[in-house]
Amino acid sequence: MTSEHDTPLDPTRQLAALRQRIDNIDAALIYMLAERFRCTADVGALKASFQLPACDPAREKEQLTRLRTLANDAGLDEDFTKKFFTFLVGEVIANHKVIASKTRQKSSSSKIAGE
Numbered sequence: 142m143t144s145e146h147d148t149p150l151d152p153t154r155q156l157a158a159l160r161q162r163i164d165n166i167d168a169a170l171i172y173m174l175a176e177r178f179r180c181t182a183d184v185g186a187l188k189a190s191f192q193l194p195a196c197d198p199a200r201e202k203e204q205l206t207r208l209r210t211l212a213n214d215a216g217l218d219e220d221f222t223k224k225f226f227t228f229l230v231g232e233v234i235a236n237h238k239v240i241a242s243k244t245r246q247k248s249s250s251s252k253i254a255g256e
């Protein structure tokens with residue numbers, strides 16, 4: 142028995158179907174990244190209020206070790222994973238530094254105001 146599902150799609154429809162899958166994956170990535178940045182913004186605020194350093198190289202080393210294993214298990218290129226993670230964490234650290242400097246400004250202006 143044949144059905145429309147057995148008929149190979151023409152290239153235009155195949156490409157459209159693949160692009161639909163890509164769009165779904167991109168949407169998931171964007172939502173996951175947004176959630177990760179909301180979480181790291183909280184970490185940045187916590188670090189700033191306790192004057193902790195923006196960067197934690199020991200933690201990053203642990204994350205990279207874990208991510209290398211995950212990448213291999215998932216069939217994702219190890220070097221790409223490292224590059225992507227390093228880029229992501231670079232953004233997070235830059236954001237942490239902005240939060241820290243705003244927090245310092247606030248605390249010095251409230252000291253001047255005698256609060």
Ligand SMILES: O=C(O)C(=O)C[C@]1(C(=O)O)C=C[C@@H](O)C=C1
Pocket residue numbers: 181184185195196197198200201204229230233234
């Ligand atoms: O876990 C932390 O301390 C963070 O600030 C988060 C994070 C990350 O994005 O995963 C970012 C910077 C640090 O160097 C390590 C990890």
